[in-house]
Structures are given as C-alpha cells and as structure tokens.
Amino acid sequence: MPSVPHPATDEHPAIVLGGGIGGLAAALALHRRGIPVAVHERAASLEPVGAGLALAPNALRALDVLGVGARLRALAVRHPAVGLRRPSGRWLARTDTEAVQRHFGDPVLAVARAELVAALLAALPPGTVRTDSPATLVDAGDAQAPALVDTPDGRREASLVVAADGIRSATRAQLFPDHPGPRYSGFTTWRTVIDNPERPPAAVGEVWGRGALAGIVPLAAGRVYVYAAALAPAGEHAADGDEHAELLRRYGSWCAPLPELLRATDATRVLRNDVWALTDPLSAFHRGRVALLGDAAHAMSPFQGQGACQAIEDAVVLAAELPSPLPESGPFAALRAYSAARLPRASRIVAGSHTISRLVAVRSRPGVLLRDGALAFAGRLPDRVLLDRSAPTYAWQPPVPAAQ
Numbered sequence: 001m002p003s004v005p006h007p008a009t010d011e012h013p014a015i016v017l018g019g020g021i022g023g024l025a026a027a028l029a030l031h032r033r034g035i036p037v038a039v040h041e042r043a044a045s046l047e048p049v050g051a052g053l054a055l056a057p058n059a060l061r062a063l064d065v066l067g068v069g070a071r072l073r074a075l076a077v078r079h080p081a082v083g084l085r086r087p088s089g090r091w092l093a094r095t096d097t098e099a100v101q102r103h104f105g106d107p108v109l110a111v112a113r114a115e116l117v118a119a120l121l122a123a124l125p126p127g128t129v130r131t132d133s134p135a136t137l138v139d140a141g142d143a144q145a146p147a148l149v150d151t152p153d154g155r156r157e158a159s160l161v162v163a164a165d166g167i168r169s170a171t172r173a174q175l176f177p178d179h180p181g182p183r184y185s186g187f188t189t190w191r192t193v194i195d196n197p198e199r200p201p202a203a204v205g206e207v208w209g210r211g212a213l214a215g216i217v218p219l220a221a222g223r224v225y226v227y228a229a230a231l232a233p234a235g236e237h238a239a240d241g242d243e244h245a246e247l248l249r250r251y252g253s254w255c256a257p258l259p260e261l262l263r264a265t266d267a268t269r270v271l272r273n274d275v276w277a278l279t280d281p282l283s284a285f286h287r288g289r290v291a292l293l294g295d296a297a298h299a300m301s302p303f304q305g306q307g308a309c310q311a312i313e314d315a316v317v318l319a320a321e322l323p324s325p326l327p328e329s330g331p332f333a334a335l336r337a338y339s340a341a342r343l344p345r346a347s348r349i350v351a352g353s354h355t356i357s358r359l360v361a362v363r364s365r366p367g368v369l370l371r372d373g374a375l376a377f378a379g380r381l382p383d384r385v386l387l388d389r390s391a392p393t394y395a396w397q398p399p400v401p402a403a404q
C-alpha cells in the first residue's frame with residue numbers, strides 16, 4: 001500500500017500512535033464520532049505483516065459500528081469439514097460452523113490481514129494516516145494542559161492520544177514504568193498464505209500434536225491460510241535461516257492436506273514470530289489524556305484468535321465513551337469509563353488464551369492422551385454447551401455512544 005501524504009494541518013485534537021489494526025480501527029471509530037484524528041505510523045507502508053486473521057462475531061459487531069462489517073462478511077468462505085484433529089488425521093472434534101452463526105449471528109470469519117487493513121483505510125478520510133512517521137509521547141497532559149507528541153513534523157498538542165503502538169509499546173513503558181512488560185509464552189509461530197493450491201483442502205481447522213499445533217483456514221479467492229505454533233526457546237530461528245524447510249521438517253509428516261500445502265508454499269512468504277503476551281494486567285488502560293489500545297494494552301497469545309478482535313472492540317468502546325467535540329479540559333471521565341469497561345474483559349481473554357496455550361504445550365504421552373480424550377469428550381457434548389462457553393467472548397455487544 002502506498003504511503004499517504006498528510007494534510008498540512010494541526011487541527012487534530014486526537015492523535016493515534018501506530019497504524020496497525022488497533023490504530024486504524026481507533027482512528028475510524030473517532031472519525032465516525034466526528035472527532036478529527038491523525039494517525040502516525042513509523043513503518044514506511046501499511047503493508048500488513050501477517051497472513052490471515054480470524055474475526056469472531058464480537059469483532060464483526062464492532063466492525064459493523066465502524067461501517068465495514070458488510071465488506072468483510074462478503075469474504076466469508078464456508079467449508080463442510082472443520083474441526084480439530086490429531087497429527088494422524090483422527091478427528092477429535094468437529095465444529096458446527098452453522099451453529100456458531102445461528103447462535104451468535106455470525107461465523108468466525110477468516111480474512112487476509114490486508115483485506116481488513118484495506119477496509120479500515122478506505123473508510124478513513126484520505127490523508128488521515130501518515131506512514132514513515134515515528135511519533136513519541138512527550139507529555140500525557142492533564143486537566144490544565146494538552147498531551148504533547150513529537151512527530152517528524154515537530155511537536156503536536158492533542159486533547160487525546162491513543163497509543164496503539166503494539167506489544168512493545170514505548171508509550172506503555174513510559175506511562176507504566178513499574179509494569180514488567182510482555183513475557184515469552186514459550187511458543188514460536190509460522191504463518192503463510194498459499195494463493196493457488198493444486199486442490200482445495202478437503203479438511204480444515206486445527207491439528208494438535210505434542211507441544212505444537214497447525215491450522216488450515218480457507219480464505220476468499222481460493223487462497224489458504226496456514227499457521228503453526230510450537231514450543232521453542234525465544235529468539236530461535238531455523239539453523240540455516242530457511243523457515244519453510246523448518247516447517248516441512250516439523251509438520252511434513254502430519255495429516256493431509258498439511259504437507260501438500262506446505263510444499264506448495266512460497267518460501268519467501270513464511271513469517272516466523274515468537275509469541276509474547278502481557279500476562280500481568282495493567283492497572284488501567286489510560287493515563288493523563290492517553291488511552292492504551294490493542295496489543296499495547298493487552299497483548300495475548302493467539303490461541304483464541306482474539307488479539308485483533310479485542311483491539312477493534314477497544315476502538316469502538318473508546319469512541320462511544322468520548323464526548324464529541326472533545327472538551328478542551330480533557331476527556332477524563334470517558335477515559336476512566338474506557339478503562340473500567342475494557343480492562344476486566346480484555347484481562348479475562350488474555351488469561352483464557354494463556355490457559356489454551358498451556359493445553360497446546362502438553363508434550364508427555366500420558367498428558368497428550370488425557371488432553372485429547374478431554375477434547376474428544378468436549379467435542380461430543382451438545383452444541384449448546386460449547387456455544388455457552390464461547391458466549392462471554394462472542395456475545396459481546398457494542399455500547400451505545402454517549403450523547404453528542
């Protein structure tokens with residue numbers, strides 16, 4: 001995606017730091033509340049890092065508030081055989097995707113990250129996002145003074161700063177210096193998209209092995225998103241730097257269609273990332289006139305597929321709490337309400353993702369037998385029981401915005 005020129009204006013009472021999914025969703029949510037906003041992204045382009053993304057019904061409801069839900073739902077792909085298998089191919093549980101749709105109004109939708117970024121960007125006024133623009137919070141502001149942000153164009157004043165600067169958020173470290181920061185989850189991940197597989201995958205979903213899993217997710221236009229996670233020391237890479245060969249080495253003997261898909265993968269499109277998470281919750285998601293949002297506030301391991309979903313929820317809740325126009329004296333009541341609404345929910349989902357990561361981490365044969373037995377048992381429970389377990393996350397409803 002090209003770098004977008006920025007309008008030569010200082011009239012942005014709100015500044016967003018970071019143009020990832022969280023930052024773009026926040027900018028769009030503020031814009032739709034009538035709050036002029038500028039996004040500073042330090043990367044040279046918004047070319048999204050990452051491959052596919054699961055958007056659960058809770059995120060789709062939030063995306064509806066942002067006016068982009070329908071565009072993303074048009075990318076939905078249905079598959080007859082979805083579920084959880086062992087590396088041998090034996091099914092542990094099948095997922096009734098229609099039941100999720102019936103119960104929550106939407107399926108868990110898989111999209112390419114680029115599609116989500118493009119949808120958010122297209123809904124923003126041109127020039128909202130400035131790339132190649134690292135920005136630093138200088139002062140969080142208070143009731144007497146605005147927040148101050150240094151940008152490549154000089155120092156900017158803001159009634160509100162949204163720090164969506166990701167898991168390594170410098171803003172979080174600045175505002176919460178006593179917080180221990182992210183901890184390594186024990187897992188590394190690989191992600192890739194195969195554009196033209198020889199044949200569509202006959203079975204999709206996840207495969208759980210010993211301390212490792214792999215996932216196969218069909219995307220629109222016949223593409224297939226493949227991801228994998230395995231226990232590994234932080235910072236480890238394939239010995240010869242060839243992560244494609246590493247994927248084949250680790251997963252090449254797992255059940256079909258994984259080996260075939262991995263062989264068809266373009267080696268240059270394999271991403272490897274270690275998983276870190278903010279397992280120690282922050283004491284608040286705001287300080288002064290600054291709201292922390294997305295991974296900056298609550299980075300979680302990806303095993304529930306909720307990190308970006310929660311960032312999008314954050315954006316919608318923050319904007320709903322804010323008065324428009326932003327008061328010069330600072331939107332402090334709104335920021336307190338934002339923390340109060342988001343912190344318990346996001347922390348619970350961070351903890352839930354961590355619990356799932358512990359299940360994936362099981363390596364011993366007896367442990368795996370026990371775990372898989374429990375998963376198979378759960379898979380035989382009535383849909384209702386499993387859907388009820390997802391309800392606290394999936395049934396979330398966006399708030400009604402404060403009166404203007």
Ligand SMILES: Cc1cc2nc3c(=O)[nH]c(=O)nc-3n(C[C@H](O)[C@H](O)[C@H](O)COP(=O)(O)OP(=O)(O)OC[C@H]3O[C@@H](n4cnc5c(N)ncnc54)[C@H](O)[C@@H]3O)c2cc1C
Pocket residue numbers: 017018019020021022023040041042043050052053054055133134135136164165166167170189190191227273275293294295296300302304305306307308309310311
């Ligand atoms: C393997 C894997 C699979 C995942 N799968 C899913 C899934 O299926 N569903 C889901 O919901 N979530 C998923 N997630 C989580 C999801 O990717 C993240 O939660 C989400 O992308 C976080 O978005 P963000 O905008 O908060 O942070 P980021 O995407 O990290 O964006 C932060 C941005 O801030 C910029 N930045 C940083 N510092 C500055 C600065 N000083 N000035 C300007 N810009 C700055 C960075 O360049 C970056 O672009 C997955 C994560 C992983 C690792």
